[in-house]
């Protein structure tokens with residue numbers, strides 16, 4: 001019997017709504033499977049907490065989170081708290097503090113009709129982004145000078161370390177090997193303009209491709225990558241990108257899948273020195289929050305990624321099958337997918353299907 005301790009941070013807006021559905025699915029699985037149990041501890045950190053306490057999370061928040069097997073996060077950010085505070089003081093603090101240097105984001109089409117591109121089959125859209133997650137453009141290095149004056153200067157410096165860049169690329173090559181799809185890694189660069197950071201990035205990529213000679217490689221500038229993702233998505237397998245480029249391109253990728261309501265993600269510390277954190281790609285969507293309109297599939301898929309990471313791929317597979325089956329009844333889906341179902345109803349249906357497929 002495996003009893004997992006999971007820290008739950010629903011966060012803000014639709015983060016709270018979709019989290020309920022993710023937990024519902026995990027509880028359904030543990031009810032059906034006596035070998036696995038979850039102990040959830042909820043943390044009400046986020047923007048509301050900030051407005052009450054002047055901070056996004058407890059000062060000893062990381063210390064508190066250390067003892068868990070994994071962290072599940074909904075989304076953070078809400079009008080009234082500047083986005084750079086909500087993001088940096090909670091999300092990035094955990095990603096960086098727990099050295100979750102891999103951000104894994106699968107882009108996989110589940111039903112052809114959800115793809116906005118014409119004539120695409122489900123197998124045409126099946127790639128995984130390996131995004132560097134602790135440094136790069138989001139390192140938080142910079143400052144203002146002569147703030148508020150007409151001579152003001154703002155600086156934001158990217159940080160690329162050899163250690164992390166090498167590990168991220170290695171992870172991507174290993175993943176390409178294990179996926180056995182196209183045996184290919186695509187590197188996203190912009191070394192024509194970013195003549196230090198991205199020249200360095202390209203150099204490390206070349207070094208690693210010389211080691212993994214059985215894996216094909218290609219390297220495109222980020223602007224061209226965004227074009228190819230639309231023109232020929234079937235040519236991508238594993239894509240390795242810096243923090244900023246990966247962030248931008250995975251929203252584009254989410255659109256290929258049918259929208260942010262499908263986009264799952266994992267912040268991974270591969271060495272398992274710290275807990276990894278599982279969170280969907282989307283934000284707190286304040287304009288639809290509290291109305292039961294949010295699509296919970298991204299969060300449920302994210303829970304599947306947590307199960308995979310904990311070594312329960314069989315249960316993860318069951319979740320995926322149930323999501324795919326739920327997609328057959330379009331009317332019962334949330335409005336982003338053209339249905340009239342609520343967040344809660346979609347979660348309930350997926351749980352029912354999980355129970356039925358046993």
Ligand code: NAI
Nearest residue numbers: 075076077078083260261281282283284285288294295336
């Ligand atoms: P967003 O992802 O919240 O929303 C973008 C668009 O997608 C909106 O039209 C929204 O309604 C829709 N959408 C997103 N998730 C959906 C779902 N599950 N079902 C149906 N529709 C969905 O991004 P936006 O608007 O840029 O940011 C809103 C807030 O979220 C900001 O405060 C931002 O800082 C924060 N944010 C937080 C993230 C996180 O916690 N990881 C990631 C991205 C944004």
Ligand code: MG
Nearest residue numbers: 247248251281
């Ligand atoms: Mg993003």
